[in-house]
Amino acid sequence: MNLAAIRVVLRPRGQAEILDLAALWCFGVDRGLFARLAAIVLLPSLALCAGARGLLGWSWADVWLLAAALATVTQGVFTVAASRALFACEVAVGDVLRGFARRLPAYLGALVITRGILGLAALTVVLAPPAWARVAFVHEACLLEGASPISAAQRAWGLARSRGVEVMILLGGVAIAAAVMVIAAELLGRAAVEFVLQLPAAFGALAEDYGSYYALLGFHAAIPYIAVARFLGYIDQRTRGDGWDIQLRFMALASERGRSS
Numbered sequence: 001m002n003l004a005a006i007r008v009v010l011r012p013r014g015q016a017e018i019l020d021l022a023a024l025w026c027f028g029v030d031r032g033l034f035a036r037l038a039a040i041v042l043l044p045s046l047a048l049c050a051g052a053r054g055l056l057g058w059s060w061a062d063v064w065l066l067a068a069a070l071a072t073v074t075q076g077v078f079t080v081a082a083s084r085a086l087f088a089c090e091v092a093v094g095d096v097l098r099g100f101a102r103r104l105p106a107y108l109g110a111l112v113i114t115r116g117i118l119g120l121a122a123l124t125v126v127l128a129p130p131a132w133a134r135v136a137f138v139h140e141a142c143l144l145e146g147a148s149p150i151s152a153a154q155r156a157w158g159l160a161r162s163r164g165v166e167v168m169i170l171l172g173g174v175a176i177a178a179a180v181m182v183i184a185a186e187l188l189g190r191a192a193v194e195f196v197l198q199l200p201a202a203f204g205a206l207a208e209d210y211g212s213y214y215a216l217l218g219f220h221a222a223i224p225y226i227a228v229a230r231f232l233g234y235i236d237q238r239t240r241g242d243g244w245d246i247q248l249r250f251m252a253l254a255s256e257r258g259r260s261s
Contacts, residue, residue, distance in 0.1 A: 008021070008086065008235075010235070010239050011239065012236060012239060012240050013232075013236050015166060015169045015170045015173055015233075016173070018170060018229060018232045018233055018236060019170070019173050019174070019177060019229055021232055022225055022228045022229035022232050023177075023225065025082070025085075025228055025232075026224050026225045026228045027225075030081075030085045030091075033081055033085060033091055033093070033096075034078065034081065034224045034228075036093050037077055037078060037081055037093060037096060037097075037224070038220075038221075038223075038224060040093070040097070041074050041077050042074060042220045042221075042223060042224075045067070045070040045071070045074055045220060046216060046217065046220045048066070048070065049063050049066055049067045049070070049216050050213055050216060052066055053211075053213075060209055060210050060211030061210070061211075063211060063216070064211060067216060067219055067220070071219070071220075071223050071226075072111055072115070073107075073108070073111065074223060075139065075223050075224075075226055075227040076100055076103075076104075076107055076139055076143055076227070077096065077097065077100050077227075078223065078224045078227035078228060079139045079140060079143050079144070079227045079230075079231055080096050080099045080100045080103075080143055080144070081096045082227065082228050082231040082232075083140075083143075083144050083231065084096060084099070086235070099143075100143065103142060103143050103146070106142055106147075106148060106149055106152070107139075107142050107143055109148075109149030110138050110141070110142040110147075110149040110152040110153055111138070112149070113149055113150065113153045114135035114138045114153050114156070117131055117134075117135055117153070118131055118132060118135065129168050130164055130168070132168070132171060133160050133164045133165075133167040133168045133171060134156065134157045134160045134161070134164065135153065135156050135157065135160075136156065136160060136167055136171055136230060136233070137155075137156040137159045137160060137230070137233070137234045137237065138152050138153055138155075138156035139227070139230065139231075140156075140230075140231060140234040141153075141155035141156045141159070144234075159234070159237050159238075159241070160237070162241075163237065163240070167233065167237075170229070170230075170233045171230075173229075174225075174226055174229045174230065177222070177225060177229070178219070178222040178225070178226055181218045181219075181221055181222040181225070182206075182215050182218040182219050182222065183206070183215075183218070184218060185214050185215060185217050185218025185219075185221065186205075186206045186212055186214045186215045186218060188214075189212075189213075189214030189217065190205070190212075190214060
């Protein structure tokens, strides 16, 4: 990892700053890259969920479970994209997809292990949030550090050991931001279809049916943001734990000393 080529300032950041930076990065600086990846990865997921509801007659509870399962996997594409974009202004979509495909078998294994841990923790409400924080960075550990499924789970557990509360706060903020995007998509979608276009309400209502096609669209739109915010949280953990900011300062001092000599 070439820290000297990094595009953002490496320093410890608060949780609110990480969430703001994720929004700026995902919907501003690198929106073109994420939009292209979303068209390739998220549109099929959205179509599958919509088909399960409209063609197969699934309940909204089952559709949301399917959407969550697909999102757990597809967000890995945006984790890889964020890691590449951290060091380069121009990132090829094919390069991101190939990098994700190479790690996909190990990634699926790591997800099975950590979701099993979360399932056991969910049996006791008290243990669920800490367990969620402990396995949050399994995506980065497996996809970016090249760890095996078991090693990735262990690595993720170790990354959040010292700052579990901060990680839980970050995850809570990400969940709130995703919920806001879902509600915003619901409100904007219904307003456009029912009030502007004067069409009948045929796409469901989140408040009444606990699901709608608008809400599904908002949920999928939130997936890149979820991945980028968590990735920046991972970078923050590595900065604090491995002293990346200090390493960069020493590099800068060495460069200045070299120019003056």
